[in-house]
Amino acid sequence: MTRSTDSWIQQLSTLMGDFYQLLAKMQYLDLDQGTIDYPPYIDPEKSVDTILATQLGINPEAIQLLQRLPYVAAPARWNHGAGDEEFVLYGCFADFRKDGELEESRDPLYASIDPKDESVGWEDEDGQYMRPWYVPLSRLGNHGVVLILNMKNRHLWVIDQEGGCSDPGLSDVDWNEDLVNKNSLDRYPSRPATEVLRDLMQKFISLEWIPGGIHHGYQHHHYKRLYLAHGWPDNFDSPAFNATRQVWEDEERAQYSAERPFQDVDRLELWTQLPTISSQLARCEAENASPAWHAQFQGGSGRIPYESRKAELLARLPGEQQRRQELLRELEQARRDVVGVSGEVRRRREERLRLDGR
Structure with a gap:
């Protein structure tokens, strides 16, 4: 591995950790009930299975990234989207230390592709799409988005399982509809991964998005009001925020019953x-x-x-x-x-x- 690649992997790993810490600061991740785990992972039971990763066809640089990513092992305090593990845009946190999620990483969009099936090619109509140097940074929830990294050009795709490119920074960019392989990620535009991750983080910092799948409407209005009332972002009083939020959510449950x-x-x-x-x-x-x-x-x-x-x-x-x-x-x-x-x-x-x- 080149020094440049090693440095970039460290930069990306740090940025993912910053993203998770932001969600913890917003009180979405409950660090009283769990952790954000950081490398190195000494215990083999809590590390990526590199043998399995190799068998799945993941290349060495991508495996190195998987080993150096932080992973979320804490529940969410609330959700209104993909469930208790929602990360961003209705997609979920991924933990590739779990063999099942590592295997899932070779078909993260659930296209029913077996990466070991050599009869299915890269140029077939419904062909393979996860190259050895592609790595997802999240996984599907109940549909939603998967973040998929191209280690070669260091770009990140933001792909909705049903809607294609969902990168807010590329909403006006056309797709390539001429490819025979409709699974190919080359159909979609992408941007430098660090740029995408910073932009997604800014959506939360600005409260344009609220963690847990809250992007608009009544829920968004009230969560945003609670954050601002408690000093977000620079003077955030998280204990007071949590106490007020809990009262409001209890009132909402009572309101639901009354309606x-x-x-x-x-x-x-x-x-x-x-x-x-x-x-x-x-x-x-x-x-x-x-x-x-x-x-x-x-x-x-x-x-x-x-x-x-x-x-x-x-x-x-x-x-x-x-x-x-x-x-x-x-x-x-x-x-x-x-x-x-x-x-x-x-x-x-x-x-x-x-x-x-x-």
């Missing part, structure tokens, strides 16, 4: 439409679909005779209508319950809907 009549109305208004929609679809299929269309819909097998299917659909209509009448009666009762909700609950609900843009 149950409104939730019942919203739910029942939707449900009363479903039997109608179902009936319309059933009638349409029964009355308009030809035997030939029905056979095609069944995959050409004719598994269900057309006339039998038509009779089945028409027989279903009275039951659908009866169910709708039952739901309408429930909806009428729910609307009566809403009348009894207090004015304060109504006010807070209206504020939340306004800030959420609803």
Whole structure:
């Protein structure tokens, strides 16, 4: 390894540690219940399995980076996105000392690619995409973003599993849609990794983003207000922030319960439409679909005779209508319950809907 590469790996490792410490300073990471672990990892049980990493095809410089990264071993105090391990943009913290997450690093976007399958090439339509010198710095949560590092050019991709490039600094840059391999990361623009990480950190420092998947709306408004009220960023009183935050979150849980009549109305208004929609679809299929269309819909097998299917659909209509009448009666009762909700609950609900843009 060259001196330049060694120095850059150390710079990146330090920056990742700074990122995690920022989230701890914001009280998102609960260091009373866990730690941020830093290298060197002397205990083999708490270090990256370099033999497995080599077997997975990861190159030596990338393995060296994995060994020198800090790792989060602390829970989050709150979340509104990917769960208790959310890191950034609904992606999660990665800990490549865990064999399962190390193996996952070779298909971090869940493209169902086996890196050992030599029959799948780099230029195939749904081909391989994690080169030996590519390293993820995070992992998927419930969808969301993965940060993927290219060790050769020292750039970082910010890739959403469903939406492609999600780097806020590259929102106006076009993608390369001409590649045959739709899994290839070369489709997406990237930037120097240190630049990307600093920009992402600044999103949190400025409170444009709040840790835990809070980027806009009612939750963002109130978390931002709490941070600023307690001196963020330069004179931050974290104990007072945590105490006030806990009171506010307790009030929000009570508010959620108090809003149950409104939730019942919203739910029942939707449900009363479903039997109608179902009936319309059933009638349409029964009355308009030809035997030939029905056979095609069944995959050409004719598994269900057309006339039998038509009779089945028409027989279903009275039951659908009866169910709708039952739901309408429930909806009428729910609307009566809403009348009894207090004015304060109504006010807070209206504020939340306004800030959420609803």
